[in-house]
Amino acid sequence: MNQIAVIGLGVMGKAIAQNMMNHGFRVAGYNRTYAVTETMQGKENFIGYKELKDAIESLEKPRKIFMMVPAGPVVDAMIDQLEPFVEAGDIVMDAGNSYFEDDARRGKRLEKLGVHYLAVGVSGGEMGALHGPSIMPSGSKEAYDQVAFILETIAAQKDGEPCCTYIGPEGSGHYVKMVHNGIEYADMQLIVEAYIAMKAAGMSNQSISDVLESWNQGPLESYLLSITIKILREKDPDTQKDLVDLIVDASSNKGTGKWTSQCALVQDINVSLIHGAYMARLTSNDEELRHRFPKVQSHIELDTEQLRQAYFLARVVAYEQGFRLYSDASKRYGWDLNLSKIASIFRAGCIIQANLLEYIRDTFGRLGPDASLFDDFEEMAIAHLPALKTIVTTGLLHDISMPLFTAALTYIIPMQQVALGANLIQAQRDFFGAHTFKRVDKEGVFHHHWE
The missing domain is CATH 1.20.5.320 (6-Phosphogluconate Dehydrogenase, domain 3)
Incomplete structure (x- = not known):
């Protein structure tokens, strides 16, 4: 008998199924398009099925079903298809980027059948899914205890601990993943703004990558900096030009940054950096408006140490805003979130993995869920604030778009005012x-x- 079914064998589903197989779990695979399933047939610990019914009936009981399908109507449609084949005690996990408020409705629907529903946040992209993601399960603790041995085994490991922990009641796992993505949006945009500033100072992509490499140690070390260094050094195989320079200047999104901004408005929490990062992506796609304005070519003198200090402070602000959302949601929705554990499972496997999370874990571990990161970073903030002011004013005076560095400054300055x-x-x-x-x-x- 198979131990778990993976439903949806796209990029993430295929990778997570392979991760399970690599750890010795027997996987039943199903994809709406059977040709996708066939590409995995013959692999050790995997049996692919053309019919969903056959995949579910191949599982040992209670049956464990791991859905990795696109968020929204597709999830509901898949539950429609599963209903005739599941029975009391079975466990259905939604591991896509579903909106957390949809989880309660889906959970109640399956509860009528006696079926457990777990909302599972998964972060790490394709490579994380394959080699060990960060996993954020929520829902019935009883159900989680029955799948924990699989999820904690396939998760990333950090200092001997799995980057997977029970988050809380239904929906909380997807909420935590959503805000994770909001922080991700902010950090990506901050790196972009540092890149733009260095470009304006006349630096090449190679030189910028060298600067980022010097930053990528100690508290600033992160996955996002690591991949940015590689991106800036990558050559296009056809032209031998820097590949990043050949990519269209417009960035897309899948909605989690938007949801984070919307939730912040409902919760009355200032997430100016997360919101600004989403707005920056929208602006990048507004071709008509961008074409209306004459273009300027900026040239600046830049101290990269000042830029590093400004980036450090702005990144702390982004994490502060995200974790303030967690703290409020924990009380607002009765989830009792453990912010120290959330920071802990973000230390490896996920997109925002960074050394900074070691400090964040310690802060909330010592001071509790109502702590502020500035309880520990206040001295750094005061020391780095002049650098942030210099970078922002330089950008403003020379027409360099730096909305998140500016948002970080305007977040801190009011705190100092009488x-x-x-x-x-x-x-x-x-x-x-x-x-x-x-x-x-x-x-x-x-x-x-x-x-």
Whole structure:
């Protein structure tokens, strides 16, 4: 009998199935297009099936079903197809990038059949899925305990610990993955802005990669910096030009950054860097608007050590904003998220894996879920703030697009101000809408007749 079925054998599904097979798990494979399944036939520990019914019936009980299909209607359609073949006690896992609010509906639907539903966040891309991703399972703890031996085995390992932990109730795993992707958007855009600044200083791609390589150690070491270094050094096999220079200047997205921004608005949490990163991608695709403005060629003098300090501080702000979302969601939705463990499973396997997460894990481990990263990084923030100001003002004065470095600065500066002018806003609101205000010199809520 097979131990687990992998439904959906696209890039990620195929890689995760191979990961399971490499660890000795017997995998039943099914893909809507059988030709895809056939490419894996004959591999050790794998049997592919043309019919979904046959794949499910080949499993030992309770049956474990791992769906790796596109988020949205495809997930619901797959559950429709599974319903006739599953029975009480079976476990269905959705490991795609589903929106967390959809999980409760799907869980209740399967619960009527006595079937467990686990919402499983998976990060790491194709190589992570193959060699060990970060895995964020949520839903029934009883069900997780029955699949933990598989998920924790195939997950990335860091210091002898699996980068997989039970996150919490239904939906929390996909939420954690969603915010992970929001942080990912922000860090990618920050690296891009550093790249643009160095380009404006006349540096070649090779020189920029050398600078990034010098940064990629200690607290700044990260997967995203590592791949950026390789990208900048890659040559196009046909032209021998730098491949990155031949790629169209427009970036796409699959929606998780957008969802993170939307959730932040619902939760009233400032995620200006995550939101700005999503907006930057939209702007890159707005060809009509971009063509309306005359182009400028910027030339600047640049201190790459100042740029490194500015990047370090801005990256901490991005992580701070993401983990503030986690802290709020934990209370808002009753999930009781362990932020230290979340940081721990992000240390390897996932796209945002970085040495910074060691510090973040320690911060939340010592200070609890209501901690701020600036509890530990305040001195660094104060020391690096002049560099961030210099980089932002240089960019503004020379027409260099640096929305996230700017957002990081405008996130920190208000924290240093004695007053932000919000008293005037509240007076305006009271003037036109009788929205009331509080006073600094007496208790209570007041309304003034302004005219």
